Amino acid sequence: MATSKHAExxxxxxxxxxHPKEDDQRMAEFFNLPISENxxxxxxxxxxxxPEEKQKLFEVLIEAAKPINLNVIALPDVSSVTSAIVxxxxxxxxxxxxxxxxxxxxxxxxxxxxxxxxxxxxxVPVYVAELKNEEEQSSSSSDERKxxxxxxxxxYIGITSADFCMADAATLVMRTxxxxxxxxxxxPLIHIAVIRYDQIIADLKELYALLKWDPENHKEGLTNCMTxxxxxxxxxxxxxxMVHGAHGPREVYVYVISDKD
Amino acid sequence: xxxxxxxxxxxxxxRAIKNQVLQNALADLQHRFGTETALAYQNLPEGPELRFxxxxxxxxxxxxxxxxxxxxxxxxxxxxxxxxxxxNGKDAIEYSLRIARKHNVKRVVKGKSMVTEEIGxxxxxxxxxxxxxxxxxxxxxxxxxxxxxSHIIAPAIHKTxxxxxxxxxxxxxxxxxxDPAKLTQAARKALREKFLAADMGTSGCxxxxxxxxxxxxxxxxxxxxxxxxxPKVYIAFMGMERVAARLEDHDVLIRLLCRGAxxxxxxxxxxxxGGPRYPGQxxxxxxxxxxxxxxxxSRILADEDFREMLxxxxxxxxxxxxxxxxxxxxxxxxxxxxxxxxxxxxxxxVGINKAKHLCLGETLCGACKDQCPVDIDIPRMLLALRSKLxxxxxxxxxxxxxxxxxxxxxxxxxxxxxxxxYDLFLKMAAFGQKFLPQKEGMIRxxxxxxxxxxxxxxxKPIASESFLxxxxxxx
Numbered sequence: 001m002a003t004s005k006h007a008e009x010x011x012x013x014x015x016x017x018x019h020p021k022e023d024d025q026r027m028a029e030f031f032n033l034p035i036s037e038n039x040x041x042x043x044x045x046x047x048x049x050x051p052e053e054k055q056k057l058f059e060v061l062i063e064a065a066k067p068i069n070l071n072v073i074a075l076p077d078v079s080s081v082t083s084a085i086v087x088x089x090x091x092x093x094x095x096x097x098x099x100x101x102x103x104x105x106x107x108x109x110x111x112x113x114x115x116x117x118x119x120x121x122x123x124v125p126v127y128v129a130e131l132k133n134e135e136e137q138s139s140s141s142s143d144e145r146k147x148x149x150x151x152x153x154x155x156y157i158g159i160t161s162a163d164f165c166m167a168d169a170a171t172l173v174m175r176t177x178x179x180x181x182x183x184x185x186x187x188p189l190i191h192i193a194v195i196r197y198d199q200i201i202a203d204l205k206e207l208y209a210l211l212k213w214d215p216e217n218h219k220e221g222l223t224n225c226m227t228x229x230x231x232x233x234x235x236x237x238x239x240x241x242m243v244h245g246a247h248g249p250r251e252v253y254v255y256v257i258s259d260k261d
Numbered sequence: 262x263x264x265x266x267x268x269x270x271x272x273x274x275x276r277a278i279k280n281q282v283l284q285n286a287l288a289d290l291q292h293r294f295g296t297e298t299a300l301a302y303q304n305l306p307e308g309p310e311l312r313f314x315x316x317x318x319x320x321x322x323x324x325x326x327x328x329x330x331x332x333x334x335x336x337x338x339x340x341x342x343x344x345x346x347x348x349n350g351k352d353a354i355e356y357s358l359r360i361a362r363k364h365n366v367k368r369v370v371k372g373k374s375m376v377t378e379e380i381g382x383x384x385x386x387x388x389x390x391x392x393x394x395x396x397x398x399x400x401x402x403x404x405x406x407x408x409x410x411s412h413i414i415a416p417a418i419h420k421t422x423x424x425x426x427x428x429x430x431x432x433x434x435x436x437x438x439x440d441p442a443k444l445t446q447a448a449r450k451a452l453r454e455k456f457l458a459a460d461m462g463t464s465g466c467x468x469x470x471x472x473x474x475x476x477x478x479x480x481x482x483x484x485x486x487x488x489x490x491x492p493k494v495y496i497a498f499m500g501m502e503r504v505a506a507r508l509e510d511h512d513v514l515i516r517l518l519c520r521g522a523x524x525x526x527x528x529x530x531x532x533x534x535g536g537p538r539y540p541g542q543x544x545x546x547x548x549x550x551x552x553x554x555x556x557x558x559s560r561i562l563a564d565e566d567f568r569e570m571l572x573x574x575x576x577x578x579x580x581x582x583x584x585x586x587x588x589x590x591x592x593x594x595x596x597x598x599x600x601x602x603x604x605x606x607x608x609x610x611v612g613i614n615k616a617k618h619l620c621l622g623e624t625l626c627g628a629c630k631d632q633c634p635v636d637i638d639i640p641r642m643l644l645a646l647r648s649k650l651x652x653x654x655x656x657x658x659x660x661x662x663x664x665x666x667x668x669x670x671x672x673x674x675x676x677x678x679x680x681x682x683y684d685l686f687l688k689m690a691a692f693g694q695k696f697l698p699q700k701e702g703m704i705r706x707x708x709x710x711x712x713x714x715x716x717x718x719x720x721k722p723i724a725s726e727s728f729l730x731x732x733x734x735x736x
Contacts, residue, residue, distance in 0.1 A: 006334060009346035009555065013327040013501070016563035026325050030506040031332060031472055064526065129543050148543050153457060169527035178541030186486050204516065208508040222473050224340060224538070225490075225545060228531040233483040237399035237415065239422050240289060241441035246398055247449060247456070248483025248530070 035213050042209040046201060057167045057200050058256070064170035068231035069244065070252050072170065074197075077259045081194055082113045084255060085159070088192070089124055092251075094156035095189040103155035106130040106179030109194055109257075110159060127151040130179040152181065158188035158249070162195050164210075165254065168203040171230040172254065175223040182225050191229075191249040197258045263381035263409070265611050267595035270618035274589040283419050287587050290418055294581040297524035298632060305516070315517050316636040318510050319572035326562065326571075329471045329506050330553065336474025340536030342549040349556050350380030357382070357463070357496050358389055360550055364494050366391065366460040370452075372478065372485035373397035374465025375413060375575055376500045376554055378597045379610070382463070394455045396484035398448050405432045411591030411599065413577035414522050419590060452484070462488030462546070466499035468514055468574065469551075472507045475535035476551060479518065479528045486530050495546035497534070501553050502562075502571040514574065514635075521576035521634035557610045564656070566645045570605050572635050577602075579629035579639065585622055594619055601629035601639045608646055613659045620646040665710065684727075691723045 019026070049057070058074070065072040075081050094100055102119065104110050106128050116126045129152060133144050152158070160180065164173040172193050176182050185191045201207060210217045233248030244250045266273070277283055302309040322329055334344040347353035361369070369391050371377065383404070386393045395404040399416035403409065405428050410416030417425070426439040435447055464485045466476040476497050478485045489495050505511055519525045538545035561567045580586045580600030591599035596607045596616070604623045608616040620643050629639045650662040661667060676682050698705045703719035706712070714720060 005346045005348070005352075006344070009348065009501075009553070010327050010331050012555070012559045013330065013562065016559045017324065017327060018563075019325075019327075023328050027328050027332070030325065030329065068529075131541060131543055145543060152544075169525075171527050176542060176545065178539070178543075181543035182486070182490050183544045186483060186490060204512040205509075208512055212508060222475055222533050222535060224534065224536040224542075224549075226475075226533040227486065228527065230525075230527040230529050232529070233481070234529055235398045235445055235482045237397070237402065237417050238420075238425050238441040238444055239286070240293065240415070240418075241422075243442045243445040245449060246445060246482035246484070247396070247452060247487050 039209045039213055042206055043213055046206055046210065054197065054200070057202060058197070060202075061165065061167040061170055061200060064168060065231070065254070068170060070170050070231040070254065072254045072256065074256045074258055076257075078109075078112045078257060081255045081257060082115065082118050084253075085113065085115065085157075085192060086118050086122070088190070088253070089119060089122060089157065092157070092190060096156075097154070099154075100124045101127065101151070101155045102157045102159060103127040103129055103152050103184050103188065104159035105161060105181070105184055107161045109161045109196065113159075113194070115159070127155060128179070129181040129184050148181075149183075152183045152187050155188050157190045157192060158184040158186075159192045159194065160185050162193050162199065164207060165193075165195055165200050165256075166203055166207060166228075167200055169230055171228045173207060174227050174229065175220065176225040176227075177223065182227060185227070185229060186248050189245070189249060190251045190253070191232075192253045192255065193229075194255045194257065197256055200256070263378060263384075263597060265596050265615070267607060267611060267616035267619060269595055270593055270616075270622060273593040273595065274622070277590045277593050278588055280419075280590075282421055283590050284588070286418050286421075287590055290412070290415060291581050291587045294524060294578075295632070298520055298578055298581065301520035301524040301526070302517075302634075305520070311513060312517065312634055312636040315513050315634060316572065318505070318513060319574075319635045320569065322504065322506055322510070323502060323562070323568060323571045325506075326502065326504075329504055330501060332506070333469050333471040333474065333504055334553070336471065337476075337535065337549075337551050338474075340474045340549075341539075342474070342536045342551055345550065345552045347552050347554045347556070350382075350554070353380055353498065353552050353554050353556075354382060354385045356552060357498075357550075358385070360494060360496060360548070361386075361389070361391060361461055364460060364548070366494065368392045368394075368455065368459045369461045369463060370394050370396050370456055370459040370484075370488045370492065371400075372462070372464030372480065372488045373400050373416070374463070374498055375597055376465050376498050377463065378410065379500075380498075380554070380556065382498070394452065394459075396452050396456070396488060397480070397482060398445060398484075401448055401452065402428065405429075409592065409597075412580060413575055413599070413602075415577075419592070456484075456487040456491050459488075459492040461494040461496065462490075462492040463496045463498065464488055466497050466503055466551075467518065468511065469499060469504040470506075470508060470511060470533065471504055473533070473535060475533040477511070477515070478532050478534065479515070479522075479530070481523070481525075481529040483530055486532055489532065489534055489546065490544055493547045494550075495534075495548070496550040496552060498552045498554060501555055501558050503574070517634035518574050518576050521574075521578035521632070561609050567605070567609055567642055569637055570602075570609065570642060572637050573602055573606070574635060575602070576634055578632045578634055582628040582632045584624055584626060584628065589622075601643075605639055605642045605646065609657075613646060613649055613654070613657050614662065617650055617662050621650070669710065687723060687727060691725060694722050 162172040232244045235246035402417040412418045422439045430437040467479045469476045537549045586600040594603045598606045604619040625640045649659045653661040707715045
């Protein structure tokens with residue numbers, strides 16, 4: 001049934017356009033084109049960015065982050081990120097209850113932070129947004145998924161990494177994978193993203209070139225949810241007054257690790 | 262379909278002009294966004310000329326919409342999503358109700374969407390017994406008040422903090438407060454409960470991407486991310502024109518959309534959503550549906566004069582500079598789309614005669630075109646609509662709006678092309694005007710049928726001696 005509507009619908013558009021050219025010919029103008037010289041140059045440029053250019057990019061990021069109240073902080077190594085997070089957990093109070101808990105992605109970079117151990121002194125549990133039970137993974141309403149959902153809702157800090165960070169508008173780019181739930185960067189009051197220095201790229205042009213033409217990125221594609229995050233949630237719907245934390249996080253911290261390992 | 266009150270344009274406009282609160286809000290909005298958006302275009306690495314490139318991209322897409330939509334549907338399905346092509350609002354509503362019933366949905370959370378406003382999805386859902394919550398703060402305020410949005414991206418611009426405080430205290434049972442931060446917090450709490458309890462989420466679509474099979478949603482609050490992440494079913498609604506072929510088109514269009522809408526380099530959240538949750542993922546909807554809506558758009562597409570209007574990405578930049586919108590506000594336009602975009606789109610969707618005041622009311626100053634992120638020539642289309650109103654049009658079913666006006670102009674054009682008659686007219690008019698009420702050398706009142714001209718202004722009288730006469734005298 002849906003298919004016949006589809007054909008009728010597209011047919012009506014075709015008629016409205018009254019096109020002289022063949023469909024295939026027009027398709028070929030838009031899709032499955034070979035890489036352009038421009039995109040090739042962009043990819044080369046990303047690969048061969050000099051340390052000075054990288055430093056420049058980081059400065060652009062810092063400047064772009066200021067007006068949108070995004071906290072971008074460069075730290076020398078993993079252990080200094082851990083202590084920064086420990087400090088945040090100590091200073092910040094939860095929004096809905098009194099019990100503090102934290103939820104984090106299952107991600108190699110986050111794993112190296114050893115958060116569970118670091119936060120155990122404050123008696124703050126660290127949940128990992130990962131389904132462990134293979135059999136239940138496909139079931140639509142598994143108990144494990146329900147439990148994880150509740151843990152994310154209960155947590156007041158969500159810790160993620162990101163695929164990229166675009167400097168020109170201070171934008172985190174995050175794709176969704178098993179263990180890397182999208183709600184971790186959305187439901188908790190505070191979002192912390194931990195990235196490496198070399199994940200910073202310039203802008204959308206570079207991102208789209210990577211997604212389309214870099215073999216590794218192209219293989220994975222955009223996933224079923226790719227999200228750009230530029231700063232904390234905000235609204236200006238009451239007398240145009242800007243307020244943070246409309247529905248998403250009220251504060252966002254990006255820790256950029258600058259070590260080379 | 263949502264209620265259409267375009268016939269009340271004149272009376273609603275009069276009422277809006279007298280509403281001082283609204284006047285202040287509109288002036289503030291335009292002062293802020295009008296200036297900042299223009300500056301944001303200036304600051305683009307490519308400069309404001311990027312808008313011309315965006316126009317070409319949009320136009321080229323619309324010119325090939327059949328193959329591009331086909332590709333989008335193919336790729337969304339490849340990603341595991343469902344695609345439904347809806348000829349009209351009724352089709353779209355029936356389909357979404359069917360999905361709701363199938364999943365035994367009770368509670369729906371909605372992200373802001375003009376297209377669902379256009380088809381009246383809310384009221385249809387409520388009539389079917391669903392509990393529907395708007396979740397954009399502005400839309401939530403409007404829903405609580407039982408009104409319609411008055412601006413595409415700032416729907417509650419006509420409400421003061423006191424209005425909102427009163428509304429929240431009445432409807433949510435909280436103490437009366439007026440601090441925007443505290444009011445926002447109250448809404449955050451109420452809506453968080455709704456997000457977590459909802460079985461179904463819906464949203465619009467800012468711009469789909471055909472080559473990847475994703476839709477894109479743009480928001481600052483995070484409500485659309487919530488609505489697309491937490492409930493088990495998600496339906497996205499898009500007007501059939503809201504698609505781009507490739508990611509590189511998005512590079513141009515997303516940047517311009519964010520600048521046009523709110524002078525931002527990037528909105529807080531931009532999400533590419535393609536398909537349901539995969540096995541192993543902890544969240545995301547079990548089912549993803551995309552409803553692609555025609556509802557009169559293919560008719561616009563078929564008319565070369567108006568096809569360009571389908572380039573519109575609904576950012577509302579034109580509202581923020583329009584001298585008419587800036588005075589009469591969104592409600593006067595009597596339908597979902599207000600401002601310059603509404604003045605063209607609404608007549609084409611609901612009927613040119615029915616919505617004639619909308620296109621007659623604009624000034625043709627061209628500010629909308631200059632501020633449009635995709636450089637749509639709105640004044641040209643306003644003129645095309647007016648010409649249809651003057652001449653009548655069988656394709657659009659337009660009856661000439663004012664035969665009297667037309668015959669008067671015909672007489673005028675005959676007179677000015679006959680020198681002798683024209684001179685005689687001038688002589689008579691110069692004599693006759695002495696009997697009209699005057700003040701400080703200006704005529705205060707003209708008799709019917711010319712009385713409209715002096716309704717809100719005085720006219721300069723005809724000189725006692727014409728230019729030609731003076732020329733001949735050589736003085």
